[in-house]
Every structure is written in structure tokens, then in C-alpha cells.
Amino acid sequence: MMKPKLMLVALAFAGCGKLEQVGRAPEFSSLDGSNQQYAMYSATLPEDAAPASDTDASSLWAAGTDSLFGDRRAAQRGDILTVVIQIDDSASISNSTGRSRNGKQTSGLPELMGIPQRVDAMLPDGASLANAYESSSSSTFKGQGSVARKEKITLRIAATVVEKLPNGVLKIEGQQEVRVNFEMRELIVTGYVRPADISRQNEITYDKIAGARISYGGRGQITDMQQPTYGQQVADIVMPF
Incomplete structure (x- = not known):
């Protein structure tokens, strides 16, 4: 377990990092060295194609993505497509639980070869082995909970094909x-798509992305004000009550 002094030092360094941003807008994340940059600068696999004749070169029906009617959908590493995110979900869950239990036990020894009667004579007034003990118990439990949530997000983002898997999935x-001013809005999306699910407009909806990871948030002065301080976060973890 971290000692108190070391914890204070760690918190101090974390605070110093925030102090460096005083009066400055959040910095953009660098794309250098990212998978997107690698995919952009990597050469694609050569495509087998027969040499075009002079007639083919002047024809409107020439093959290839650069032709008038060519398929311009993303298909190779380094290609770009548009991801359309339109989330309009709502959920409502309600649970109710009830439990009740009653118990009663009575034990006595009214007769046993006259022994109880002789013992009763030696016991204080009102005591008798005929009703040695009696106990009762009762417990009641009720629980109720409900969850209601509604989310609506409409976004569009350009994504890069960073890898083409052996089975053709991208x-x-x-x-x-x-x-905007001192607040940075961030949108990140990753996942796997089938080339057949990409529309002729080179777009794909989020519900056709396998293993989709979509993050929409921000960082900056407003976001910092909405978060509890480091001391409060530590207190919430350490305090048992």
C-alpha cells in the first residue's frame, strides 16, 4: 500500500501537470506514429490488371476506381470512409422484490415419571418444565428499483482503413x-466492417461495425470543473462510509 507521504507527492505531481495548462487551450493529439498515419503512408498491394489499349483509355466504361462509374468505396489499407453514428436508444427497467418469514418454536417436558413435578416444586413461582422455552421470529424484506435512460447522438466522422484482414474484413x-475556446471535443471510433456493408456513398452506419468502440467526450476547463478534485476522489475511495 502506498504510504501517505508518497501519495501526497503523487498528488502534487498530478496537480503540477494541471498547472502547466493554466491560461492555455488543450493541445491536439498528434497523429504522428498512429495507425492511421502508418496506413496512409504504406503502399497497398499491387492489383493485377491487363494493360489498357488506346480505345479503353478514351472509353467512359474504363475499369478502375478513377473511372466515371468506378467503385470508390473504401477497400484497401489507407482508404477513407465516413462513419454515420445515429444513436437513439431508450431503456426502462423496474424490479420489485418482497420477502416475509415467520417462525415459532415451543418446547416443554410436562411428564416424565414424575420428575417434572418434583422439579417444578423447587423452581420459582410461575416456572415450570411443562413449558421449558418458547421462541418466535419474524423477518420482512422489501426492495424496489428502477432504471430509466435515454440517449440520442447524431455524428459523422471520417475513418481510415488501417488493416485488411485475411478474410477481407476491414x-x-x-x-x-x-x-472551441478552451474546450476540446473528442470523437473516437474503432471497429471492424465488411466491405459489402459500405454504401455506394462510401458510408457505413455504426450498427454495422463489429466490436465498435465509440467515445464522445471532451477535455478542458469546463470538463475539469465537472469532475471532483483529486482529494475528493481519494476520499471517496478510502472512506468506508
């Missing part, structure tokens, strides 16, 4: 940052 990653 792994995509997208990151978007918008800074």
Missing part, C-alpha cells in the same frame, strides 16, 4: 478533435 479507426 479494421477502421477514426479520430476527430474540435477545439
Whole structure:
């Protein structure tokens, strides 16, 4: 377990990191060295294609993605597609539990070869082995809980194909940052998509992304004010009550 002095030092260093941002807007995350940059600069696999003749070069029906009617959907590493996020979910759960139990026990020894009668004569007034002991118990429990939530998000983000798996599935990653004054809005999406699910407009909806990881949040002065201080967070963890 961390000693109190070491904990104070750690909190002090964490606070110093925040002090460096005083009067400054949040910095953008660098894309250098990211999977998106690697996919962009990596050469794609060569495609087998027959040499085009002079007639094919001037035809409107020429093959390839650069032709007038070519398929421009993302298919290779480094290609870009648009992810459409339209979440409008609501859930309502209500549970109720009730439990009740009653118990009663009585034990006595009214007759046993005259022994109880002889013992009763030596006991204080009112005491008798005929009713040695009597006990009763009762317990009641009631519980009730409910959950109601509603989420609605409408976003669009450009994602990059960072890897093409052997089975043809595409792994995509997208990151978007918008800074307004001293607040940074961040949107991140990752997951796996099938090329067949990409529309002719080179778009795909979030519900067709396998293993989708969507993060929408921010960082900056407003976000910091909405979070409890480090001391309060530590107190909430340490305090048992």
C-alpha cells in the first residue's frame, strides 16, 4: 500500500501537470506514429490488371476506381470512409422484490415419571418444565428499483482503413478533435466492417461495425470543473462510509 507521504507527492505531481495548462487551450493529439498515419503512408498491394489499349483509355466504361462509374468505396489499407453514428436508444427497467418469514418454536417436558413435578416444586413461582422455552421470529424484506435512460447522438466522422484482414474484413479507426475556446471535443471510433456493408456513398452506419468502440467526450476547463478534485476522489475511495 502506498504510504501517505508518497501519495501526497503523487498528488502534487498530478496537480503540477494541471498547472502547466493554466491560461492555455488543450493541445491536439498528434497523429504522428498512429495507425492511421502508418496506413496512409504504406503502399497497398499491387492489383493485377491487363494493360489498357488506346480505345479503353478514351472509353467512359474504363475499369478502375478513377473511372466515371468506378467503385470508390473504401477497400484497401489507407482508404477513407465516413462513419454515420445515429444513436437513439431508450431503456426502462423496474424490479420489485418482497420477502416475509415467520417462525415459532415451543418446547416443554410436562411428564416424565414424575420428575417434572418434583422439579417444578423447587423452581420459582410461575416456572415450570411443562413449558421449558418458547421462541418466535419474524423477518420482512422489501426492495424496489428502477432504471430509466435515454440517449440520442447524431455524428459523422471520417475513418481510415488501417488493416485488411485475411478474410477481407476491414479494421477502421477514426479520430476527430474540435477545439472551441478552451474546450476540446473528442470523437473516437474503432471497429471492424465488411466491405459489402459500405454504401455506394462510401458510408457505413455504426450498427454495422463489429466490436465498435465509440467515445464522445471532451477535455478542458469546463470538463475539469465537472469532475471532483483529486482529494475528493481519494476520499471517496478510502472512506468506508
